[in-house]
Amino acid sequence: MQLIDKLKWRYATKKFDASKKVSQQNINLIKEAVQLSASSYGLQPFKVLEITNPTLREELKPLSWDQTQITDASHLFVFCNHIEVSDKDVDDLIQLKSDINQVAIDKISGYGDFVKTKLKEKTAVEMFHWTAKQTYIALSSAINACAELKIDCSPMEGFEPDAYNKKLGLKEKGLNACVLFAVGYRHDADMAQNSKKVRKPMDTIFEEI
Structure with missing residues (x-):
């Protein structure tokens, strides 16, 4: 399996x-x-910002523990989770399903009602954490894609989310800076590339019951 070799x-x-x-x-x-990543209910409650402005990246660096990946990586992405998911978000999904699969809305509206009911069972805090989890699933797809392409990357939690939210005006858009993703090519001077991958043994991670 080539993906395993790429992940190593x-x-x-x-x-x-x-x-x-x-x-x-x-x-x-x-x-x-x-875009193709797995997502609960198919809702994809996240948005990914590509930070292309060099000046902005410089301004974000001190909000990211002064890590050089912010400015030196070829591309920088901010994975944002939705603060909440509304009935309209569900309606939009049902409409998209209808359009793509060419099925009448009334045939699948029951599914939309089910999703709305389940989402309303979540508190605001539970909703926030749920959308963040969905965002991380999408991030994992990006990491695997980079590995498949033999492109270097760095998922980054070392930053100040509230400062990012303020700098990028995210709260007003119903978004929260969840995790950063730097993409590019490793520098010859990056000593981390010479270390062996350290992972727990398979029999420690997996257990049959």
Whole structure:
């Protein structure tokens, strides 16, 4: 299985070569992997911001523990989770299902009602954490896509979410900065690439019951 070999190759890159850029074709493939990622109910309660403005990236660096990946990576993405999911979000999903599968709305409206009912059972805090979990599933698809393409990446929780939210005006959009994702190519001076991958043994992770 080629993916296993690629996952053994990848690591969380600490230092990127700022002179090397990922092609737009490969960036589009990574984005498509995120788009196709698994998501509960198919709702995809997240949005991904691609930070292309160099000045903005410089301004975000001190809000990210001054980590160089923010400015040196070829591309920087901010994975944002929705703060809440509304009935309209569910209605939009049902309409999309209707359009793509060419099925009448009334044939699938019951599913939409079911989803609305289940979501209303969540408190605001539960909703926030649920959408964050969905966002991380999408992030994992991006990580795997990068591994498949042999493109380096670094998922990053080392930043100040509230400061990002304020800087990017996310709360007003109903979004929260959940996790960062830097994409590019490793620098020769990145010592982390020389370390062996450390993972728990299979029999520690998996248990038959």
